[in-house]
Amino acid sequence: MLLKDWQLAFEAFLLEEDPNANPTLSESLISGPTLDVGTGLAIYHNAYKARLLDVLRNDFPTSLHWLGDEEFDRLAMAYIYRYPSAHFSLRWLGKGFEGFVREHLVPEQSAPLAELIALEWAFTLAFDAPAAEPLTIEAMAALAPEEWPELRVRAVPSMQRLECRFNSLSLWRSVKEEAQFPESAPIEIPQICLIWRNQLICSYRSLDSAEASALMGILNGGWNFAELCAELAVTYGEGAPLQAVTWLKQWIQDGLLERLQR
Amino acid sequence: MSASFPFLGYGLGLRSAYYQQILEQSPDVDWFEVVSENFMVQGGKALYYLDAFAERYPLVMHGVSLSIGGPHALDPDYLKQLKQLAERVRPAWISDHLCWSRGNAHQLHDLLPLPYTEESLVHIAARVMQVQDILQRPLVLENVSSYVRGASDEFTEWEFLALLSHVSGCELLLDVNNVYVSSRNHGFDPWDFISSLPVDKVRQLHLAGHSDYGDYVIDTHDHPVSDPVWALYQRTLEHFGPVATLLERDDHFPPFEALLDELQTARQLGNKVLARRQPCS
Numbered sequence: 001m002l003l004k005d006w007q008l009a010f011e012a013f014l015l016e017e018d019p020n021a022n023p024t025l026s027e028s029l030i031s032g033p034t035l036d037v038g039t040g041l042a043i044y045h046n047a048y049k050a051r052l053l054d055v056l057r058n059d060f061p062t063s064l065h066w067l068g069d070e071e072f073d074r075l076a077m078a079y080i081y082r083y084p085s086a087h088f089s090l091r092w093l094g095k096g097f098e099g100f101v102r103e104h105l106v107p108e109q110s111a112p113l114a115e116l117i118a119l120e121w122a123f124t125l126a127f128d129a130p131a132a133e134p135l136t137i138e139a140m141a142a143l144a145p146e147e148w149p150e151l152r153v154r155a156v157p158s159m160q161r162l163e164c165r166f167n168s169l170s171l172w173r174s175v176k177e178e179a180q181f182p183e184s185a186p187i188e189i190p191q192i193c194l195i196w197r198n199q200l201i202c203s204y205r206s207l208d209s210a211e212a213s214a215l216m217g218i219l220n221g222g223w224n225f226a227e228l229c230a231e232l233a234v235t236y237g238e239g240a241p242l243q244a245v246t247w248l249k250q251w252i253q254d255g256l257l258e259r260l261q262r
Numbered sequence: 263m264s265a266s267f268p269f270l271g272y273g274l275g276l277r278s279a280y281y282q283q284i285l286e287q288s289p290d291v292d293w294f295e296v297v298s299e300n301f302m303v304q305g306g307k308a309l310y311y312l313d314a315f316a317e318r319y320p321l322v323m324h325g326v327s328l329s330i331g332g333p334h335a336l337d338p339d340y341l342k343q344l345k346q347l348a349e350r351v352r353p354a355w356i357s358d359h360l361c362w363s364r365g366n367a368h369q370l371h372d373l374l375p376l377p378y379t380e381e382s383l384v385h386i387a388a389r390v391m392q393v394q395d396i397l398q399r400p401l402v403l404e405n406v407s408s409y410v411r412g413a414s415d416e417f418t419e420w421e422f423l424a425l426l427s428h429v430s431g432c433e434l435l436l437d438v439n440n441v442y443v444s445s446r447n448h449g450f451d452p453w454d455f456i457s458s459l460p461v462d463k464v465r466q467l468h469l470a471g472h473s474d475y476g477d478y479v480i481d482t483h484d485h486p487v488s489d490p491v492w493a494l495y496q497r498t499l500e501h502f503g504p505v506a507t508l509l510e511r512d513d514h515f516p517p518f519e520a521l522l523d524e525l526q527t528a529r530q531l532g533n534k535v536l537a538r539r540q541p542c543s
Contacts, residue, residue, distance in 0.1 A: 001414075002381070003333070003376075003377060003379070003381050003382055003385060004333040004366075006377060006412075007332070007333045007362060007365060007366070007374075008333065008365065008366055010365070010374065011365030011366060011367075011368065011370060014365075014370055014372075015365075015368065027413070028377075028412065028413055028414065029410045029411060029412060029413055030410075030411050030412070030413045032411070032446075032447045032448045032449050032478070033448075033449040034476075034477040034478065035409065035447045035448075035477060035478040037410060039409075039477075039478065040409035040410035040447070040478075041409075041410060043409040043478075043480060044372065044374070044409060044410070047372055048370060048371070048372055051371055051372065052371065084367075084368035084369070085368055085369040085370075085371060086368065086369060087369060088299065088327040088329075088337060088339075088340050088364065088369055089299045089302055089327065090299075090371055091299075091303065127306050127307070128303035128304060128305060128306035128307075128308060128309075129304060129305055129306065130304040130305040131305040131306075157304075157305075158305070197305075197306065200306065200307050200310055
């Protein structure tokens with residue numbers, strides 16, 4: 001058998017749920033004194049499953065806690081067999097897990113779980129995103145008055161934004177804090193959850209819809225400070241600049257913003 | 263006979279479980295080996311620690327995803343990231359494994375065995391040379407533990423390693439534990455393996471633990487080094503002279519002090535052998 005054909009047979013064997021190798025692959029191998037070919041191949045088959053499962057268990061600890069070992073492993077293995085790893089680094093193995101859960105389960109089952117998976121994945125993305133040079137309160141204080149109206153900002157590269165319709169954040173927090181695990185439940189008013197990294201520490205915060213749309217306005221709508229005040233004036237009237245400064249200060253203290261140079 | 267490479271001394275595999283302790287305690291470890299893929303990220307803690315360790319210790323890069331024997335073309339994105347990381351780390355050398363880890367379409371994330379045939383030799387030698395051209399340095403390749411063996415093998419594993427190194431110019435990372443594991447699984451004399459390798463090509467040694475199931479042995483890297491492997495290690499140094507030695511642990515992490523004690527054992531055994539050997543070398 002050519003090298004390439006032999007490797008394709010080996011790959012097919014590893015990617016099959018059934019650990020019985022095809023006869024051609026088995027016949028191409030020889031046993032050791034006390035290690036037969038079937039056991040030798042099973043060692044590779046088990047190692048492949050165990051290694052990949054371990055990665056998903058580590059990347060999605062809250063989902064694992066919620067589902068329990070057996071159910072999580074079943075779901076994770078179904079994902080691995082449906083979408084074998086495409087990236088050389090196991091760091092990216094869980095990239096499609098949320099999408100898989102949404103297509104694999106009926107929506108009533110999948111919606112809260114997929115949201116939780118997305119939340120856990122967002123933390124992994126923030127964890128090793130490129131470093132940022134966030135705006136600081138000191139830098140803002142040093143701005144000349146004429147620079148304020150034109151001030152434009154962007155999100156730090158680690159910032160992830162997730163719309164939460166369930167109490168996923170409470171589930172996540174309870175595992176992190178080793179506290180009582182709450183029942184999964186929808187929340188009355190969907191919230192925007194931000195996840196980002198400031199220096200080396202990951203942070204998260206829920207925003208109500210007014211703050212979220214103001215932040216998205218400056219990040220996605222490209223509003224400068226003057227435009228933000230104008231947008232807020234619809235709701236806040238004369239209090240708009242004060243509200244704008246309050247939020248801006250909060251976002252800067254959070255380490256969420258970088259200055260966009262003109 | 264004597265190895266021709268600078269002797270880095272006795273090192274440890276750098277694992278995240280110990281990052282903070284290493285930074286705080288600056289332990290007496292001669293050098294560290296980092297798993298290249300763990301640092302192929304854009305930011306965050308891993309790179310922060312990497313830069314801090316690179317300031318304090320000599321580092322060596324050890325990869326698991328090159329797939330030098332794979333059926334596919336070498337991954338240009340992987341090689342680009344490997345080269346970028348090498349520019350950041352400035353490692354003493356760069357190693358990976360004599361194996362394949364990526365199939366035709368998917369990543370298999372394991373160090374899979376190769377048939378030791380002329381076809382494999384030609385295929386792999388050309389790829390080693392391609393990698394060396396990109397990295398602008400010799401590639402160091404490690405022998406892996408294996409659990410099956412090709413029925414059509416034309417060479418033993420040690421003949422294959424020696425030939426590959428001769429043809430391609432690659433250097434060798436001799437994992438003493440892997441030799442022991444494979445020797446038990448396939449029924450050969452581990453000393454036949456070790457003593458057949460070209461002395462001037464062995465750049466580094468690995469030591470690690472395994473799980474012994476009686477009928478077979480699995481390279482789990484989650485136990486202390488076993489007595490037969492210590493014995494083989496001493497005989498290896500006797501034969502090769504000073505070769506940079508690295509202790510690996512990948513799971514069931516003991517307290518850091520226990521790992522340092524185990525490294526101290528390697529140092530004491532190694533230095534004793536080397537002192538005894540010195541007068542006649």
